[in-house]
Amino acid sequence: MRIEDKVKLGYENLVKVDNKKDVKKDAKSADVKTEKHDRVEISDDRKKVENLKQKVKEASDIRQEKIDQIKKKIESGTYDVSGKKVAEKIVNLAIDNLF
Template identity: 45%
Template sequence: MRIDDKLNLNLNKLKETEDRKKADKSDSSKESAKSGDSVSLSSSATDVSNVKDAIKSSPDIRVELVSELKVKIENGQYNVSGREVAEKIVQTAIDDLF
């Protein structure tokens, strides 16, 4: 037997194997399509998604409050005691822990 004949024989076997694999894949994809798998989200997941969207669309800065405070500061009307600032800092730290 010549080398060329062996090469052709091996190529034919390889092609047959590939054809079988393709046929198996198409059969399995047809079966999975027939099974009717479906995905559904619970109402909780939908609610969480809606809340996330609402948070993303809301501004990070409360523009009205900032502009009001700016005016008070510029006019010298905004006075806060050091004690109030310290209490807010401590309260924020406690809230962040829990």
């Protein structure tokens, strides 16, 4: 056996020892990692937003005050409808429905 072979063997033994140490460290860190658990927390602000969304969904789309005002104007004969405004609304709705 030559000196070079002894040096190589010494280096290989050092590498094996270091690898064994790394394996032990990895095993310990793996144990630590398995102890952790995932957890989700919803902030109070997010809960408030969800509650507000639910209230909006439950709210009525009908504005009763506006309906009552228009009914009174129709009954009294003072409700004036502009043909131009009606036509603009119809065209705008048609355009919105296209896109």
